[in-house]
Amino acid sequence: MAVRNYIPETLEEALTLRMNEHAVPLAGGSDIMVQHRKGMGIAPDLDKPVMIISNLQELKGISRRDDGYIEIRALETPASIAASELVPWHVRQAASRMGAIALRNVATIGGNIGNASPKGDLPQPLILLDAEVVLVSLTSERRMLLDQFILGSKKTALADDEIIKSVLIPEKEFTHLFYRKIGTRRANAISKLSLSAAAVVRDGIIEDFRASSGAAGPKVIRSREAESLLTKRQISEIPEIADDFIAAWDRAISPHAMPVYRRNTTSRMLLHFLEALQDEERSGIIE
């Protein structure tokens, strides 16, 4: 109960606290306030200092950069991300289905990534899109793929003097897009399973194919091995590749609960997407 908590006013103050006291950054509060909840009339207590960074202006904003990336700063909320036309479709879809409206107004992309819950909504489409995170400390700034940043359930590569500054998403056009979140109910729901898929098909050739599964293992799953089975192949070859592809994907995921449901549903959704790729009449968002 004796630990002190802070409200830094600048990013530099926050980074100093991070360096000196390894204070835990609290962005929106929607994870930390729940995970460390102690009851009515009692302040959550983490046994280590917390710094409330909710109001740091340096960590706000969504912009298009000159180098072909969309930058989403760490304190942007699912509500603002879902509403931004700069943000890629898959990410907007995931943001718009995250929790309840009130949660979407306080949760942050930095928090959702930093928490690294297997059921987190945003990492799944971000990893699909090869998004990177920018990590800053008082002395350094580094970039890494989000897929490498998230190590496992609730585990990340964040150093104890670093803060997540922003997420960078490379801009890319896809001809086919798919996103589904199966929640515990139709709104205000935690993800039971989610899947994103995207492809670029030109002149009957699959130039790019990718997919990512959420809530199907300790972290978001992308299988380059499975993806490579389809890339550079003709769509007419899909029927003969499909079984191997599905089997490879199935090997990649490792759902610990509801395994049969999660596996079967993932397979059905992927097959559904592959069917759409073969149909020259269909492109864009695959329902």
Next chain:
Amino acid sequence: MSATKIDDRIVRVDAMEKARGEALYVSDIKFPGMIYGTLVRSSIARGKIISINVPDLPEGYSFITADDIPEEGRNELWMIAKDWRCFASGDVKYVGETIGILCGPDRNMLSYLKERIKVEYEEEVPAVTIDDALSLKGGPIAGEDNIMCSLYCEKGEKMDDVFRKADSIFEETLETGFQEHVHLETNSAIVRLEDGRFTFYISAQCPFYVRKSVAGLLGLRPEDIVVKQTTTGGAFGGKEHFPDVLAGPLLVACNKIRKPIKLVFEREEDMLYSVKRHPSKVLFKTALDKEGNILGIDGKIYYNCGAYLSASYVVLQRGVFHANGVYDIPSTHLVGYGVATNTFPSDAFRGFGAPQTLFAIEMHLSHIARKFGFDPAEYKSRYFLKKGSETVTNGHIVEDVKLPEMFRQIADASDYERKSKEYEIGSGKGIGISFYNHGGAFTGNGEQAIIKAHARLVKTGDRVRIEVGSTEMGQGFQTALRKIAANALEIDISRVDYPNPDTSRVPDSGPTAASRSTMVVGKIVEDCALEMKARWDEGDFSVEKEYVHPDGHPWDQDTFRGDAYLGYGWGACIVEVEVDKLTNEVTTKGIWSSHDVGKAIDELIVHGQVNGGVIQSLGYASMEKMENRNGHFRQSSMSDYVVPTSMDFPKQEWFLVDNPYQWGPQGAKGMGELVFNGADAAYTDAVERALGATICKIPIPPEDIEEAIDNAR
């Protein structure tokens, strides 16, 4: 101001203060010098308590246990039985059993101290499911066979004779799970001394139950204790007996500490450590002739009661009495068993045992119908009970049954017959139907023999005050009862008062439960009002009356024979769904219901009850999954035990039929539970048809649908 009439559209008397956030619930109330309490509970499902280690408590903090019950008191809560202990002592029987109550002024400090109270156990093997209990896993919990209570009733020919004549036998087991009430206001109470008397401010359905239940802890009489009901934020049966479990420890603590003590459950506590709906397992064995006509049904009904009997025997009785649904089956033999397990005791929940068996019989008859190629609606309607039909308890239906008319209403509105034919089995689209009822008020002559409800009207000047023990918990009774009184008195409703009951000021009208309040208490109030109207010019006076049971409807509570209920509510529901073939997600496309509540005292209130009951039932069938592993509930929050949101189900179409009940106020009968009793089966029927699978267990979330599809292959 004009006289309020029953058919007038009025607004709820409590709506504005609630909408403005001014209504005070327990958690909003503070008293000078008030301290807080928190319950310390068993963390294991079954075992002996070896030791309870309490850290040194700072001044002003106390830890109260069974040892603090005075000599003249007994460590028991008197619900229907007296088996539920106020504090576990010597052993524990389920996870969450109260061991003690920690009290003190600062909630931070309480939380700190609570983490440091260590209870050592010698663990034993718990029995958690009905099957565990029947196989005596870990040894018996209750008696020698874990059967806490049982009953049977039979009608028609002997089962052996019936099955000898059968061309075929259809046998199946149908199951339902735990359901948590999730009243938005958690359980909560404050105790303090007022003029030397222990006084409770409590969120409760039945203030008179509370004082009866806890008085014995201090060797007091019920009337020595005062219970004031506060604005109650939902209950659904979860605040029928359960408030006693808060009130008991509070009373023992207040007796020692002599300060006001407040106990408000966190949501997690309310999820993990409160009563639930009884899980059930119903085995039906049905004798059929060549054409698929039912010759007789043999039913075995098991309810998981948890570790204490509480109200389970009465719940089980209602389950058995509703086990043939709305059908006149020529011969039937129904046995019910209440099974003891090491789970939190199961207790009252809207429907009180009826929903489980109604689900079972509805699914069972649908399955038989499909097997023989009949539309379930057509098949079921052949067996509808009618006025004069013999019931499973050898009594008779004493009122008109309007099910054919109700079916027509919803079938036309939903285009049922066309869709039922057009949507092919397994096509992803399905429409389902159910029929159901709910016996109003206490079983048989219980109202007269056991409850003996009283109600009083007090006239002061030109105002009239209703004095009853019945409570408002959201169902609209404060408005409905005022309307009944105003209508009979021929005065404007604004001249009628009905404050929340205070047991020291109002007569005992019986519990606010069993869909009895409007039907029974409303009738007594109406009778009082009619007398008051006749004597209006006598100045200030009061009129008090006791319930009178109609003659000519015998009931034997020992053999369970006779007219179990004089007035039933009746219902019919259709649900249409589409199942996503990729994900098994079910989209409900339409909901149509028709109910016979006798006469609606207030149509807007009935509308709200229908909507709410139907959605609760659809949640029960579709998403409300509460699992128990080794005695521990796995769902502990509102994010993992999910109830429907505004997005989960579409706007409902609803209908009523007028069928005035001769002994009810203005023809009204029970309604609050009826509206819960059937949408679950209609939904499940629709999902089955959409999938081409057989479902025998609810809830059925997408992951369990996967299993049903697998089984169908």
Next chain:
Amino acid sequence: MRDKVVFHVNGKRVEFEGNPMTRLIDILRDDLGLTGVKEGCGEGECGACSIIKDGKLVTSCIIPVGAADGSEILTIEGIKDTPKGICITEAFRDGGAVQCGFCIPGMVMAAYALLEENHHPTEEDIRMAISGNICRCTGYDLIVSSVQLAAERGGELWQ
């Protein structure tokens, strides 16, 4: 570094110097006596403690007071006597939206936040806007139609 938190609740300035991790709901209910803010779950799942912070609907149980620094907060107490608040609460009353009432102040706040942004919501818009506010009594239909009633009756109020 901020050593105290300053914000406005229903137009009144509030200063707080204690632990910034203190839950906003506890400040509102216990310190300021705004008990119209209800606690139903304590983890942002039920919406009973919904308030409006800088124009946005949020649940006050998962916000540390430190995150409220510099903000403008509206609770049910701050809107109930305004023309808009009266419009919504009366529509809830007349439309039969209220049963046990515990979710209703939060529901009124959700409706307020919606109507401020969307003056002519469809049924679907309303269902979406209140989807974070759990009601166990009503099945939502009469709440949805009451919000519609408030939109219609309010008319220019919402422009």
